[in-house]
Amino acid sequence: MIVLRTPNGFSVRLHPRPLAVGTGCALLALVVGVLSVGGGDYPIAPAEVLRTLAGGGTPAQDFIVLELRLPRLVTGLLVGAALALAGAVFQSLVRNPLGSPDMLGFTQGAAVGALLVVVAGGSTLALSAGALAGGLATGGLVYLIAWRRGVEGQRLILVGIGTAAILTGVNGYLLTRAQLTDASRAMLWLTGSLDGRGWTHAVPLLAALAVLVPLVLLAFGPALRMIEMGDDAASALGIRVERVRLMLLAAAVLLVSLACAAAGPVSFVALTAPQLAKRLTRAPGPNLLPALSMGAVLLVTADWAAQRLFTGHQLPVGVVTGAIGGAYLVWLLATSRRAVRL
Structure with missing residues (x-):
C-alpha cells in the first residue's frame, strides 16, 4: 500500500494491484478504441488515427475520425464507465454480486420513460430526456417502497x-401502443446501441461524470468501504449510514439513467464489470476505480466485436453484452450455489 500525503494533512492510500488493474484496463480501452476508430468501410491505420487526433490528418480523415467515429467511441467509454461504477456501488450497498441496475429495475424504469416518449411521438432528444426521468423516478420509488426505518440490502x-x-410488462404494453416505425426504433434503443451517437450524446454524459465520479470515489468511497462491513460496524466508526446510502443510491441511479439516455439500456455491463475487476484485483472493498475502467473496456470491446462479427451487418452492442453477461450470470449462480452463498 502506498500512502500519499498533501501539505494540508489530506492523505490518499493507493493499493498497487487495484491501481495496476485500473490503469491496465484504461490503456486497453484506448488501444481497442484506436482500432475501432480506424476500422470500417474507410479503414485508417492506427498511426494515422493517432496523427489525426493530434491534428495532423487530412480533411477526409478529420471528418471521418473526429465527426463520425470518435463521438461513438467516447460515448461508449463513458456509458461503460458509468454503468460499471453504478453497478459497483449497488453491489457494495446490498452486499450481493447480483445487485445491479439490470436486476433492481432501474434500467427498466429508464425504458418506460423512453417508451412513453415514443408513444407520444417525441424526438430523439425527448427520448433521452424521458429515459433520464424514468430512471430517476424508478430509483425514488424503489427506495421509498424498500424503506423500513432504513434500507436493508436484501429488501432493496x-x-x-x-x-x-x-x-x-409495462414496456411490453407500451410497445403494442406505438406505431410500427416508432416501435422498431424503440426496439433498437431497448437493445442498447451506439449507432448514430454524436457529441450531443457524449458531452452531457461527460459533464455529469466529471461531477459524479469524484463525488463517489473521493467523498463517499471510504464510507462505502465501511458500509460493506455492515451498518452496525459502520455506525460505530462514525459513518452516517442512511445519509451516505441515500447519496450513493442517488448518484448510482443518476449514472444509470444518464447512460441509458445516451445509449439505451445496455445490459449486464453493470453486473459483470465490478465482479471481473474484483477478481483481478483480489482486493476487498468496492474497487470502484478498477470497476470503472473495466466497464469502459468491456463496452468498447463489445462494440468493436459487434461491428465485425458478421460481415456487412452490425449488431447492436447490447446483443454482445447480453450474451457475455448472460453466460457470466449462469456461471456466477453456479459457483455461488457451490459455495453455499445462494
Missing part, C-alpha cells in the same frame, strides 16, 4: 426485482 433487492418485473 427483492423490491427491485419485483419492480423490474412490473416495468417489463
